[in-house]
Amino acid sequence: MSENQKIRKVTVEIPEEVWEGAEAFVPNGADPEKRLSKLISAAFEEWVGWMDGSFRPTSVSELETKRAFELYNRLFLEEVPSADHLGGLLTLPLGRARYLMQTLSYRHGHMLQKRQEDRIRAALENSEKDSTGQRIVVIDAGCREIFDRAVRVLRAENKIGSDTTGEIVRSGVRYKMGEAHLDALKEEFAREEGSRNGE
Numbered sequence: 001m002s003e004n005q006k007i008r009k010v011t012v013e014i015p016e017e018v019w020e021g022a023e024a025f026v027p028n029g030a031d032p033e034k035r036l037s038k039l040i041s042a043a044f045e046e047w048v049g050w051m052d053g054s055f056r057p058t059s060v061s062e063l064e065t066k067r068a069f070e071l072y073n074r075l076f077l078e079e080v081p082s083a084d085h086l087g088g089l090l091t092l093p094l095g096r097a098r099y100l101m102q103t104l105s106y107r108h109g110h111m112l113q114k115r116q117e118d119r120i121r122a123a124l125e126n127s128e129k130d131s132t133g134q135r136i137v138v139i140d141a142g143c144r145e146i147f148d149r150a151v152r153v154l155r156a157e158n159k160i161g162s163d164t165t166g167e168i169v170r171s172g173v174r175y176k177m178g179e180a181h182l183d184a185l186k187e188e189f190a191r192e193e194g195s196r197n198g199e
Helices: 016-023 032-052 058-076 081-090 096-107 108-126 141-156 177-195
Strands: 135-139 167-169 172-177
Touching: 016 032, 016 141, 016 172, 032 058, 058 096, 058 135, 058 177, 081 135, 081 141, 096 108, 108 135, 108 141, 135 141, 141 177, 172 177
Parallel strands: none
Antiparallel strands: 135 172, 167 172
């Protein structure tokens, strides 16, 4: 649904047990009324698309990919899509979740990259110092590939003097780095954001 579309508000009746089941998927701190209304809209759009022929998936995989995208586009707005998250959310086998993520990355790579870069920028801004004075940055595990790639690029361009290796912790991936690394990474991801915005 685009921002320029006219919207018609309607009231629908939903069985209590269905609503309660859906509420379990609402992220902590989010308003169920606001988030689930968007999911209801997505489901309605899908049905209308099927009926009028504008969206008739040719495989279960295509339908699942569309629904996975809508989950992250309308319900899990703060979450970085990953096979682990998707598999845990929908109780999918890891192999199936990985396949879905590969398809999602192919079809909606721009959204995934933007979500990852936004999360990395926030992590860099929220870095803390340890007892030795080094900076500690903890990023979402789903952002590790793009973060490590940025480190390798900066190293190849001699913008940082050494690599920094992530350590898997409960909250994500933990990196230790100096101020020069932190500043270079902030600049790199600010440049990526400006490039995406056409600046």
